[in-house]
Amino acid sequence: MSKLIFNRxxxxxxxxxxxxxxxxxxxxxxxxxxxDMSCNMPTGDTVTLGFNVPQSGPYADExxxxxxxxxxxxxxxxxxxxxGMMNTFTSxxxxxxxxxxxxxxxxxxxxxxxxxxxxxSAKRMIExxxxxxxxxxxxxxxxxxxxxxxxxxxxxxxxxxxxxxxxTGKDKKRYGFRHFFNAYQSGVxxxxxLKEEYGxxxxxxxxxxxxxxxxTQEESIKNTTExxxxxxxxTVRTPVGAGDYSQYITPxxxxxxxxxxxxxxxxxxxxxxxxxIQFGLKDKQVNGKNFEIIVPLFSxxxxxxxxxxxxxxxxxxxxxxxxxxxxxxxxxxxxGAEYGAPPSQAAHTCYVQTLLYADACERAGTFxxxxxxxxxxxxxxxxxxxxxxxxxxxxxxxxxxxxxxxGNENKQSEYDLLKVVKVVDRETLTYDPAIxxxxxxxxxxxxC
Amino acid sequence: MDAIIIQILNGLDKGAAYALIALGLTLVFxxxxxxxxxxxxxxxxxxxxxxxxxxxxxxxIQPPKAEGQLFAPPAKPWFEYAFGxxxxxxxxxSVPISILLAIPVMLLIGLAMERGLIRHFYKRAHADxxxxxxxxxxxxxxxxxxxxxxxxxxxxxxxxFNGTADIASWFGLTDMFIVYxxxxxxxxxxxxxxxxxxxxxxxxxxxxxxxRAGMRDRETVGLLGINIERRFTVVFGIASVVAGLAGxxxxxxxxxxxxxxxxxxxxxxxxxxxxxxxxxxxxxxAGFLLGILQSFASMNEVKGILPGIDQIxxxxxxxxxxxxxxxxxxxxxxxxxx
Numbered sequence: 001m002s003k004l005i006f007n008r009x010x011x012x013x014x015x016x017x018x019x020x021x022x023x024x025x026x027x028x029x030x031x032x033x034x035x036d037m038s039c040n041m042p043t044g045d046t047v048t049l050g051f052n053v054p055q056s057g058p059y060a061d062e063x064x065x066x067x068x069x070x071x072x073x074x075x076x077x078x079x080x081x082x083x084g085m086m087n088t089f090t091s092x093x094x095x096x097x098x099x100x101x102x103x104x105x106x107x108x109x110x111x112x113x114x115x116x117x118x119x120x121s122a123k124r125m126i127e128x129x130x131x132x133x134x135x136x137x138x139x140x141x142x143x144x145x146x147x148x149x150x151x152x153x154x155x156x157x158x159x160x161x162x163x164x165x166x167x168t169g170k171d172k173k174r175y176g177f178r179h180f181f182n183a184y185q186s187g188v189x190x191x192x193x194l195k196e197e198y199g200x201x202x203x204x205x206x207x208x209x210x211x212x213x214x215x216t217q218e219e220s221i222k223n224t225t226e227x228x229x230x231x232x233x234x235t236v237r238t239p240v241g242a243g244d245y246s247q248y249i250t251p252x253x254x255x256x257x258x259x260x261x262x263x264x265x266x267x268x269x270x271x272x273x274x275x276x277i278q279f280g281l282k283d284k285q286v287n288g289k290n291f292e293i294i295v296p297l298f299s300x301x302x303x304x305x306x307x308x309x310x311x312x313x314x315x316x317x318x319x320x321x322x323x324x325x326x327x328x329x330x331x332x333x334x335x336g337a338e339y340g341a342p343p344s345q346a347a348h349t350c351y352v353q354t355l356l357y358a359d360a361c362e363r364a365g366t367f368x369x370x371x372x373x374x375x376x377x378x379x380x381x382x383x384x385x386x387x388x389x390x391x392x393x394x395x396x397x398x399x400x401x402x403x404x405x406x407g408n409e410n411k412q413s414e415y416d417l418l419k420v421v422k423v424v425d426r427e428t429l430t431y432d433p434a435i436x437x438x439x440x441x442x443x444x445x446x447x448c
Numbered sequence: 449m450d451a452i453i454i455q456i457l458n459g460l461d462k463g464a465a466y467a468l469i470a471l472g473l474t475l476v477f478x479x480x481x482x483x484x485x486x487x488x489x490x491x492x493x494x495x496x497x498x499x500x501x502x503x504x505x506x507x508x509i510q511p512p513k514a515e516g517q518l519f520a521p522p523a524k525p526w527f528e529y530a531f532g533x534x535x536x537x538x539x540x541x542s543v544p545i546s547i548l549l550a551i552p553v554m555l556l557i558g559l560a561m562e563r564g565l566i567r568h569f570y571k572r573a574h575a576d577x578x579x580x581x582x583x584x585x586x587x588x589x590x591x592x593x594x595x596x597x598x599x600x601x602x603x604x605x606x607x608x609f610n611g612t613a614d615i616a617s618w619f620g621l622t623d624m625f626i627v628y629x630x631x632x633x634x635x636x637x638x639x640x641x642x643x644x645x646x647x648x649x650x651x652x653x654x655x656x657x658x659x660r661a662g663m664r665d666r667e668t669v670g671l672l673g674i675n676i677e678r679r680f681t682v683v684f685g686i687a688s689v690v691a692g693l694a695g696x697x698x699x700x701x702x703x704x705x706x707x708x709x710x711x712x713x714x715x716x717x718x719x720x721x722x723x724x725x726x727x728x729x730x731x732x733x734a735g736f737l738l739g740i741l742q743s744f745a746s747m748n749e750v751k752g753i754l755p756g757i758d759q760i761x762x763x764x765x766x767x768x769x770x771x772x773x774x775x776x777x778x779x780x781x782x783x784x785x786x
Contacts, residue, residue: 301599
């Protein structure tokens with residue numbers, strides 16, 4: 001019977017041999033191990049997406065429309081329904097069998113249009129419910145906050161409706177992507193139309209919602225109008241959710257301004273526009289010209305809230321259901337058949353973002369976040385309702401067309417609230433990403 | 449000068465809404481001793497009486513879709529189909545007419561709220577009252593959101609009150625430009641009428657006299673064999689009606705949504721505290737005073753000197769008044785001091 005002898009030399013020999021034996025396989029599998037490190041990569045038959053939309057608070061109706069769009073996108077990805085824009089999308093990576101063969105499931109969160117609540121719900125969906133991607137929202141403040149969280153946690157964020165330059169400017173993040181256009185592009189799109197409609201000799205008065213989106217929109221529109229030769233009489237900040245704007249509108253009456261620019265969105269815009277019209281601004285003549293009101297960012301849901309007051313008012317929008325290209329019509333038909341009403345621009349951008357994420361995973365062949373980011377960066381596509389589009393790698397902002405619209409004075413249906421005045425092409429709206437600064441940061445995979 | 453006069457008008461108009469809400473709030477506090485955080489929700493429910501009435505009479509009759517059309521053409525209100533020009537006129541005047549619906553509805557809601565919930569909290573601490581009424585307010589607004597959605601629902605004033613009144617020309621001030629929306633002037637006059645009616649009711653009727661006596665000394669009035677609690681319940685109903693009427697007439701000024709009450713609640717509480725808890729004239733005075741101050745603080749000239757003053761002026765005035773006059777402008781000794 002052999003005897004086991006424990007001496008110093010023996011232990012060193014066995015230890016060294018064991019170390020080599022254990023380390024050798026790691027040399028061959030280290031790539032696979034790193035890939036496993038990407039947060040919430042699905043291991044079972046399903047992949048879970050996190051839809052973080054305002055389900056309560058002032059943008060709850062817009063959030064409900066976003067959620068409808070997400071549910072439709074999930075249906076289409078899983079091969080149910082008519083496929084919507086998957087039929088017109090130029091990338092043919094999506095097969096209607098989920099994403100990478102895994103059935104798409106989803107969880108939802110309520111942003112309440114509050115940054116803290118939105119971060120909490122996103123965190124819950126990532127940590128407790130295994131969401132591999134977060135998307136949605138109707139506010140730039142929320143988008144910037146959730147995007148920051150997703151960067152920290154290594155989860156891709158496909159922004160919903162957010163229009164501030166900061167989202168893909170000074171606050172841009174490697175893990176954040178925006179399909180929606182921004183305030184700068186609104187200004188560029190509006191400029192020539194304003195010149196044509198109202199001339200170059202105008203005096204503008206701004207009322208601006210006092211938060212990131214309002215500030216950047218004011219700056220962008222001011223730069224545009226001043227470049228046209230317009231004078232800026234005043235820029236007045238108003239608290240978000242002010243309700244009664246009469247005290248901010250009355251100084252406009254005697255200011256010598258002949259244009260009022262409302263840098264407000266949602267309920268704020270409905271209230272400020274309604275009250276501006278009550279104060280007779282639209283019927284007023286100043287400096288020998290008709291007084292005009294401009295709402296740089298429009299949405300159909302907002303237009304509905306403002307009622308007849310919206311008629312004849314100029315603004316911009318990312319997309320409108322009345323567009324007659326094949327992709328838009330395919331989406332409108334699919335959405336209309338499912339819900340009995342046309343989709344809003346918020347619904348459109350959310351639907352598109354979901355398909356774009358799924359498509360990037362398919363093209364990357366993995367859910368591993370850094371690879372999916374690579375697949376999204378500088379991705380060229382078409383067939384999503386905004387013409388040829390580039391997901392620019394430098395700032396993760398989509399370069400595509402946008403619309404100048406006017407409140408419809410002769411609507412053909414209860415949804416026909418905005419009339420497309422001009423489709424502004426991608427080349428016109430493309431700008432140097434360096435003008436807004438910011439740093440995308442690293443794309444390193446993170447542990448959850 | 450023009451700007452100052454317009455801001456005074458603005459302040460009076462804004463103050464009218466504050467005063468109407470604060471009046472009901474302080475009436476309930478003065479009689480029942482209840483701090484009712486659901487009072488803003490009553491203002492919102494009043495506004496939704498106008499919305500509901502309008503929805504009923506404008507219920508759409510949908511023309512059929514043409515072949516190949518994806519969405520139906522615009523619908524027409526059934527009242528117009530059924531009653532022609534008369535129907536169109538009623539739709540045009542739907543906001544003032546909906547007062548007729550709001551009065552009984554708000555009275556019933558007020559009575560149900562008081563009998564069903566609030567009376568159980570008379571003898572509880574003010575903190576309990578605040579919690580339960582605040583919870584009730586949230587429940588009410590969520591119910592409204594469920595049925596009407598979260599978007600604001602615009603309501604039109606009668607067409608003859610659209611546009612602005614040239615106030616300068618009324619006074620022969622041809623070198624000035626002072627215009628003000630007709631409906632806001634109507635709202636101001638309406639608020640004076642309602643405030644006057646409430647004061648007249650309390651001052652010149654036997655019922656009101658008993659209520660006032662009860663506000664002073666509930667026990668003695670009870671010892672005289674008068675059921676003061678029943679009268680106070682009616683007062684709660686009246687306060688609900690006042691808040692509701694304020695809400696109905698405010699709909700053309702501010703498109704109502706489910707959150708409307710909360711927007712006004714905090715400011716109205718400040719108004720009540722500044723005016724003096726339980727003091728009716730104090731609530732009215734403070735309402736108009738704070739409305740005017742808020743308007744002036746929003747002037748660009750003022751904000752140029754004190755940036756952001758428009759957002760804190762009301763609270764600044766409240767702190768100053770409470771430091772110098774702890775019972776508020778017209779508060780009575782002994783109220784909220786136990």
